[in-house]
Amino acid sequence: MLNQIETLYRRESRRVFATLVRLLRDFDRAEDALQEAFAAAMQQWPVEGLPKNPRAWLVSTARFKAIDRLRRDARMDSLEDLVEEPPAPPEKEQETIVDDQLRLIFTCCHPALASELQIALTLREICGLTTEAIAKAFLVAPATMAQRLVRGKAKIRLAGIPYEVPGQKQLPERLDAVLTVIYLVFNEGYHTSSGDRLHRPDLAEEAIRLGRLLLELLPHPEVRGLLALMLLHHARRATRTSADGDLLLLEEQDRSLWDQALIREGQALVESALATRPVGRFGVQAAIAALHAEAPTADATDWPQIGALYDVLLRLTPSPIVELNRAVAVAMRDGPEAGLALVDGLLARGELQQYHLAHAAKADMHRRLGQFEAARESYEHALALAQQEVEKRFLQKRLEEIDAQLA
Amino acid sequence: MKYMMLIYSDESVWTEEERANCMAESVALTHDLNARGQFISASPLHYVNTATSVRVRDGKTLITDGPFAETREQLGGYYIVDVANLDEALEIASRIPGARKGTVEVRPIFELDNLPIANQ
Numbered sequence: 424m425l426n427q428i429e430t431l432y433r434r435e436s437r438r439v440f441a442t443l444v445r446l447l448r449d450f451d452r453a454e455d456a457l458q459e460a461f462a463a464a465m466q467q468w469p470v471e472g473l474p475k476n477p478r479a480w481l482v483s484t485a486r487f488k489a490i491d492r493l494r495r496d497a498r499m500d501s502l503e504d505l506v507e508e509p510p511a512p513p514e515k516e517q518e519t520i521v522d523d524q525l526r527l528i529f530t531c532c533h534p535a536l537a538s539e540l541q542i543a544l545t546l547r548e549i550c551g552l553t554t555e556a557i558a559k560a561f562l563v564a565p566a567t568m569a570q571r572l573v574r575g576k577a578k579i580r581l582a583g584i585p586y587e588v589p590g591q592k593q594l595p596e597r598l599d600a601v602l603t604v605i606y607l608v609f610n611e612g613y614h615t616s617s618g619d620r621l622h623r624p625d626l627a628e629e630a631i632r633l634g635r636l637l638l639e640l641l642p643h644p645e646v647r648g649l650l651a652l653m654l655l656h657h658a659r660r661a662t663r664t665s666a667d668g669d670l671l672l673l674e675e676q677d678r679s680l681w682d683q684a685l686i687r688e689g690q691a692l693v694e695s696a697l698a699t700r701p702v703g704r705f706g707v708q709a710a711i712a713a714l715h716a717e718a719p720t721a722d723a724t725d726w727p728q729i730g731a732l733y734d735v736l737l738r739l740t741p742s743p744i745v746e747l748n749r750a751v752a753v754a755m756r757d758g759p760e761a762g763l764a765l766v767d768g769l770l771a772r773g774e775l776q777q778y779h780l781a782h783a784a785k786a787d788m789h790r791r792l793g794q795f796e797a798a799r800e801s802y803e804h805a806l807a808l809a810q811q812e813v814e815k816r817f818l819q820k821r822l823e824e825i826d827a828q829l830a
Numbered sequence: 831m832k833y834m835m836l837i838y839s840d841e842s843v844w845t846e847e848e849r850a851n852c853m854a855e856s857v858a859l860t861h862d863l864n865a866r867g868q869f870i871s872a873s874p875l876h877y878v879n880t881a882t883s884v885r886v887r888d889g890k891t892l893i894t895d896g897p898f899a900e901t902r903e904q905l906g907g908y909y910i911v912d913v914a915n916l917d918e919a920l921e922i923a924s925r926i927p928g929a930r931k932g933t934v935e936v937r938p939i940f941e942l943d944n945l946p947i948a949n950q
Contacts, residue, residue, distance in 0.1 A: 535916060582938050583831045585915035593917070 424469045431477055432461060437551045439481045441523040444530075445586050446482075447489050450548065450576045455492065460485035524549065525640055526586050528633065532601045533584050540575040541600065542607050547572055550608065550629045588640075598641065602649045602705060605633050609653050627657055644696040648705030651692035655712035658685035670817040674721035686716045707736045726756040743774040751784055759788040779808035783818065790825065799825045832870065832912050832939035833919040838903040839932025841877060852927040856907070859925055863911060868922070874907035903932055910939070 436457060443453035460481045474480040531544040543561070546552045558568035578584070589597040612626025634650040662676035693713045696706035711732045718724040733749035746769055754762020766785045775781035786801030802825060806818040844852065853874060863869035881897045897904055906928060913919050916936070923934040 533916075535920075583833075583914075583916040583919070585917050587915075587917070589917070 424473070425465065427473060428461070428464055428468060431464075435478055435481070436461070437549055438524060439478060439485065440548065440551075441527040442482050443485050443489075444527055444548075445523050446486055448586065449580060452489055452492070453485075456485035456489040457481075459488040459492075463488070522588070522640070524636060525588050528601055528604075528637075529588050529597060530579065530584060530586050532597070532604045533579075534597070534600060535582060535584055536575055536578065538600075538603075540571060542604050543568065543572055544575055545604050546608060546611075549633065550626065552626075594641075598643060598645065601637065602645060605630050605637070606649060606653070606705075608633070609656075627653070627660070631657060644699040645703040645705050647692045647696040648703055648707075648709045651689040651696060651709035652705055652712055654685045654692070655689035655709060655716050658682040658689065658716060664813065668813065669820070670813045673715060678719065681716065686713075689713060689716065702735070702739075704736060704739045707732055707739060711736070724755070726752055730756045743769055743772070744778070747775060747778075747781055747784060754788055754791075759791040763788040763792070777808060779805045779810075779814070779818075782808065786821070790821075795825050795828045799829070831915060831919075832910060832941065833916075834937050834939055835909040835911070835919070835923050835926060836905055836935040836937065837907045837909075837926060837928035837932065838935065839906055839928050840902050841904060841906070843931055848931075855927045859922075859927075860909070863909075863922065868911045868913050868918075870910040870912055872907070872909040875905060878904040878906075906932070 439460070440453055440457050443456055444450060447453045447456060463484050464477075464481065468474070528545060528549055531548055532541045536544070539561070543557050546557045547554065554569045554572060555565045557572075558565040561568065563571075609627050609630035612628070612630060631650070631653050634646070634653055638646045638650055658681050659676060661680045661682070662671060662678075665671055689709065690713050693706065693709045696702070697710060711729055714725050714729050714732070730749065730752045733745065733752050737745050737749060747766065750762045750765035750769065753765060763785065766781065766788065769775050770781060770785065782801045782805035786798045786805060789795070789798035789801060799822065802818055802822050806815060806822065809815045809818055856872070856874065860869055860872045878897050881895075883894045883896060883898050885892045885894075909922070909926065911919060911922055913922065916938075919936050923929060923936050926934050928934060
């Protein structure tokens, strides 16, 4: 029985939480009520057996516990805030749960909250990550992150940020913020900012789950674009690292291990997303990912198309990193000299000086040109800036290969 | 929930005509808000060169000519509204003409029980 409860907790606790936030209008009250309801379950279910509808039992119990607590704290005014609500009929229950989670994510991603707070709140309240884990992802001390979350929840409460999905007029802008947050969560799972493991699969899958939920309620081309992008990246998860845990480049990955079902799903979503004008940044990024995924071998990659898509992306979202990625595509399409000219120009401008991948890209282009001294210098620069163990090992290996060439 | 909207802008970027239009539009907005039961109070303020600042330090009252801080954007007016939540407040703020040239700061009002109600 305790195993079942544990499984249920992992699967359901954040969904129950989302409903409680809507009912109780307060994150902390919802969290307390949730914990008390599960504690009650651990006591009562071994004796009474698993309820027919565990989720409804938990929501109902949590609500009663919250009311009790408010009475104990003599917060009679807050009792009036509690939403009066008959239990939802079973057919509507799934819909309500989906709605509640979407409400929660739109609340956590409200523009009145600083963007780093939006992602921290999403990770904490929707994905259920501990404060420590989030702190690690942001490279701050746990106490700092805890304080940030406390202040964020206080702002939601004091400034009156509503627990609602935005109306049609505000939806496009608010949606972009949500998509950005989900993608950041996915990236955190796909590629941790530091530490040994290259990816945390459950975060990536959490982000995909959120993307799917969002698409159900909001069939918007950019939601399709984001989901496609995540699926296409996730399709390659088995091949990102070797058996020894070393980083594998796209050209080194065993494509037979790529998840074709996810790729097909991603491709279909890309087609659908790009069919609507104007195209959005997620749709374009997904199209680039699709081109990589559909190439049967690295050599067969359609670099001219990818280059053209980067031109579009650069117009949509001008940024040095997009320019860098475009430079890499240009190098593949037109040769390393062309790419090198672009990367050197970028580095000269200064924005990417601290970005290890810029130096790694430069190093790779020098290497392809047989300019081993220059390659060495750039690889060393990249190594000094790299944070991830896996990336450092990869760069170290490259340096050893260069040294073998120079010897 | 009550919110105060503080309207900041650079006085020098308004022509006389623009300021007059802004005033008229703002008044119309107050009536619209009143019709919806959201209006509590609002007013423009005279130009910042009419401001006087008061500080009391160590029992001494210090009076100086000018606003509390010399910034490019200055407080030009305010609204106080009563709405359901921040989103409604932000929607109203976006309709305030001053938002097009300056910034409208939206702050939740800290409700105290023992404040008097102004005599009409």
